[in-house]
Each structure stands twice: as C-alpha cells, then as structure tokens.
Amino acid sequence: MDSDEAPEPERIHATGAGSNVGDEQFVWPWMGVLLNVPTEWMGGWKDGGMRRGGILKERLLRFCPHMVIPLGDQFGHHTGIAIVLFGQDYACLGKALDFENHFEAQGRGKRGWEAHTFRPLPGEIFGWVALADDWRTAGLTGEFLRSHGGLKTIAQLESKMQSEMQKLALLLSTRKNLDKEKKMFQQKPDATGNLEFEIKQLKGQLEVMKQKDSESKRKIDELNKELQEKDDKIEYMESIHGILVTKDLKSNDELQDAWKKLIKGLGDVTSCRTNVGIKRMGDLDSRSFANACKHKMSEIEATILCSEWEDEIKNPQWHPFKVVPDDGKGKQKLILLEDDEKLGKLKEKCGEDAYALVVGALRDIN
Numbered sequence: 259m260d261s262d263e264a265p266e267p268e269r270i271h272a273t274g275a276g277s278n279v280g281d282e283q284f285v286w287p288w289m290g291v292l293l294n295v296p297t298e299w300m301g302g303w304k305d306g307g308m309r310r311g312g313i314l315k316e317r318l319l320r321f322c323p324h325m326v327i328p329l330g331d332q333f334g335h336h337t338g339i340a341i342v343l344f345g346q347d348y349a350c351l352g353k354a355l356d357f358e359n360h361f362e363a364q365g366r367g368k369r370g371w372e373a374h375t376f377r378p379l380p381g382e383i384f385g386w387v388a389l390a391d392d393w394r395t396a397g398l399t400g401e402f403l404r405s406h407g408g409l410k411t412i413a414q415l416e417s418k419m420q421s422e423m424q425k426l427a428l429l430l431s432t433r434k435n436l437d438k439e440k441k442m443f444q445q446k447p448d449a450t451g452n453l454e455f456e457i458k459q460l461k462g463q464l465e466v467m468k469q470k471d472s473e474s475k476r477k478i479d480e481l482n483k484e485l486q487e488k489d490d491k492i493e494y495m496e497s498i499h500g501i502l503v504t505k506d507l508k509s510n511d512e513l514q515d516a517w518k519k520l521i522k523g524l525g526d527v528t529s530c531r532t533n534v535g536i537k538r539m540g541d542l543d544s545r546s547f548a549n550a551c552k553h554k555m556s557e558i559e560a561t562i563l564c565s566e567w568e569d570e571i572k573n574p575q576w577h578p579f580k581v582v583p584d585d586g587k588g589k590q591k592l593i594l595l596e597d598d599e600k601l602g603k604l605k606e607k608c609g610e611d612a613y614a615l616v617v618g619a620l621r622d623i624n
Contacts, residue, residue, distance in 0.1 A: 281411055281412075281413060282389065282390075282411060282412070283389060283390035283393075283409040283410070283411055284351070284387065284388070284389060284390075284409070284410060284411070284412075285387075285388035285389065285390075285392065285393050285403050285407045285408070285409065286346065286407055286408055286409065286410040287343065287344070287345055287346045287350075287406075287407055288343075288344040288345060288346070288350050288351050288354040288387065288388075289341055289342060289343055289344065289354075289387075289388040289403060289406070289407060290323075290341070290342035290344065290354055290357050290358070290385055290386065290387055290388060291339070291340075291341065291342075291385065291386055291387075291388050291392055291399060292314065292326075292339065292340040292341070292342060292383055292384070292385045293338065293339055293371060293383070293384045293385070294338055294378045294381075294382055294383055294384055295314065295328065295336070295338050295339065295340050295383055296338075296380055296381050296383075297335075297336045297338060312326075314326040314328075314340055314342075318342065318357065320356075321342075321344070321353045321354070321356055321357040321360070322344070322350070322353045323342045323343060323344055323353075323357075324343045324344060324345055325342075325343045326340055326341070326342050326343075327340060327341045327343065327402075328340045329341065329398045329399070329402060331398070337398060339398060339399055341388075341399070341402055341403070341406075342354075342357065342385075343406075344357075348415070351412075354387045355387060357385065357387065358385070358386045358387045360385075361383075361384060361385040361386060362386070366382065366383065366384045366385065367384065367385070367386050368384075368386035370384060371384040371386075388403055388407075390409050393407070393409055422516070422520055423520065423561070423562070423565060425516055426516045426520050426558070426562075427562050429509070429512055429513050429516050430513070430558065430559075430562070432509060433509050433510075433513055436502070436505055436506055436509050439502055440502055440506060450492065450495060453488050453491065453492055454492070456488060457485060457488055457489070460481055460484065460485050460488075461485070463481065464478065464481050464482070464485070467481070520558070520561070541568060541619065542564050542567060542568050542571070542615055542616065542619050543615065544561055544564045544565075546615060547560060547561075547563075547564040547567075547612060547615055548560040548561055548564065549611075550608065550609060550611035550612040550615060551563065551608045551609070551612050553609070554607065554608050554609060555608075563608070567604070567616055568619075570600065571616065571619050571620055571623060572623065576600070577624070578594060578595045578598035578600070578601060578620065579592040579593060579594055579595060579620075579624060580592070580593050580595060581593075592624055594617060594620070594621075601613065601616070601617070604616060
C-alpha cells in the first residue's frame with residue numbers, strides 16, 4: 259500500500275489570543291482536533307480508520323488520550339481529520355492543554371493552521387483543544403463535536419466544586435450536632451434504669467396498700483398518677499432514641515458520599531492547577547494548607563478553614579499592613595503588622611507553616 263498525503267480539511271478559524279482561560283468555552287468532555295492526518299491507499303480506499311486511529315493514539319500517549327477517532331466522508335474515505343477524546347475531569351483538561359501546547363510550540367497549533375497560505379506538507383499534523391468556535395463550525399468537525407459534547411467554562415466547573423464544599427460543610431455541622439445529641443442520650447441509660455427500679459418499687463407499694471382499708475385510697479390515686487407519669491417519660495425517651503438512631507444512619511451515609519466527592523474533586527483541582535498553571539492572586543494552595551495543619555486538625559477541617567481564609571484575604575475591609583517611606587527614595591512600601599489579631603490567632607491555632615502561607619497570599623494580592 260502506498261502512503262498518500264491527507265486531503266485539504268475544512269477551514270477552522272482560530273479565536274483571538276489573550277482570552278481569559280476561566281471564561282473560555284471548551285468542548286466538554288475535553289476533545290482535541292487533529293488536521294492534515296496522513297492517509298493510506300488500501301484496496302482502492304483512502305484509509306485512516308481504526309488502524310490509523312490506533313497509531314495516532316500511540317504517538318499521543320504522553321497526553322493520555324482515551325481514544326483517537328479519524329473522521330470519514332460520506333463514501334467512507336478518511337478526510338485527514340481526527341478527534342482526540344481526553345475525558346471529563348480536571349486532570350484530563352491539563353493533558354489536553356499539554357497536547358495543544360506541544361503543537362503550538364512547533365508552529366502547528368490553531369493559529370499556525372489559520373495562518374498557512376499553502377497546502378501543508380504530508381505528515382505535518384496540526385492540533386489544538388476544541389473550543390466554542392470549533393463546536394459551532396460547519397462540516398464534519400463541528401458535527402462530531404456537537405454530537406458528542408457540549409460547552410463548559412473552567413469557572414462553571416469551579417462553581418460546582420464550591421457548591422460541593424458548601425454542602426459538605428453543612429453536612430459536617432449537622433453531623434457534629436447529631437453526635438452531640440447522641441452522646442447526651444447515651445449518658446441516660448442510668449436514668450432509664452433508675453426509672454424502671456422506681457416503677458417496680460411503686461408497684462410493690464401499690465400492691466401492699468391495696469390490701470389496706472379505704473383510708474389509703476387517696477395515696478393509691480397519687481401513686482397511680484406518679485406511676486403513669488414515669489411510664490409516659492420512658493416511652494418518650496425510647497421514641498427520641500429511635501429518632502436519633504435513624505438520623506445518625508442517614509447523616510453518616512450523606513457524609514460518606516459528600517466526602518468521596520470532595521476528595522475526588524480536590525484531587526482533580528490539585529492536578530488541574532499543576533498541569534494548567536492556573537492560580538489567581540490571593541489563592542491559597544489547599545493541599546499545602548492541609549499539610550501545614552495536619553497535626554492540628556483533620557484534613558477536611560483544614561480544607562474548610564482554608565476556604566474561610568481565602569475569603570478573609572480577599573476582604574477589602576481587612577488590611578493588616580502599614581505604609582512607611584522606602585529609605586528616603588520618595589516611595590512607600592507596605593509592612594506587615596506583626597501584632598494583627600487575626601494573624602496572631604491563626605499562628606497560635608495552626609502553626610508557623612499555615613501562617614506563612616496566608617501571609618504569602620496577602621503579599622501577592624497587596
């Protein structure tokens with residue numbers, strides 16, 4: 259079989275440079291576009307099908323693609339276009355952007371494809387991550403992307419993660435209250451046993467008094483009333499115990515489910531920020547903060563505390579700095595207030611490492 263250059267694929271226009279990654283609309287699940295993929299003549303057909311897709315996937319192994327799908331025309335001929343499927347999570351987005359940077363560094367990214375004015379050389383493959391303009395374009399590429407994906411922004415995924423964090427915090431608060439109620443109730447078995455003993459004594463006294471004359475009727479009525487009150491109290495306590503047991507089981511299931519989602523989400527966020535390189539000014543590294551606090555509190559409590567401190571750092575009402583002249587140069591510089599009450603409490607509660615992370619974020623944003 260003879261090797262043949264790829265046919266000229268449809269034109270796909272590049273978006274302008276400098277867009278905000280957080281607001282950029284990506285095709286999701288994350289996908290990549292390959293153009294000018296070589297084809298081969300096999301039995302009178304231009305082939306770039308399953309065999310070519312397997313070869314392309316092997317060449318792209320460093321980017322961990324799930325699948326590479328060559329696109330064919332209405333006659334089954336390979337068009338020189340292939341779609342790379344990367345997956346759905348943050349880690350997969352990082353690999354997809356590494357894939358795009360690889361082609362961009364060689365001048366064979368989206369802007370390189372748009373800029374070329376002559377037919378590319380055979381085997382000179384162009385590639386990039388599929389965005390909103392690819393999804394909306396006419397032709398085979400746009401049809402495939404619309405059939406197999408939608409549009410999402412990084413900001414939308416981060417908002418979903420924040421919602422999961424808030425839900426977990428609420429579940430933790432509910433669980434703490436439930437544990438407190440359960441602990442209080444578990445301290446009451448002695449009270450229940452005492453009530454049962456008193457009931458037994460009262461029944462004995464009642465039997466004795468029944469054998470006495472009618473002058474004891476008033477005392478018998480009083481004992482009957484007291485006995486009924488104690489029976490009602492035991493019934494109420496048993497009812498409360500049943501309710502607490504049911505609430506405990508339900509809360510535990512919800513907490514375990516939210517915990518699993520958060521741990522997965524935190525792993526994805528950490529992986530994404532490592533691969534993509536997205537870090538806003540004033541953000542705290544939740545993994546580093548959790549490690550700094552691991553001897554002081556649990557990982558989940560450290561994660562929630564990290565989120566609270568991110569809000570404090572971005573609070574314009576809190577500015578733990580003073581302005582001083584910069585060695586007579588006519589300029590000014592900011593000096594951290596060492597006696598700031600909030601920072602002092604943080605250092606006392608979480609230690610020097612957590613304090614240093616917060617101070618570093620404050621210096622970044624100021």
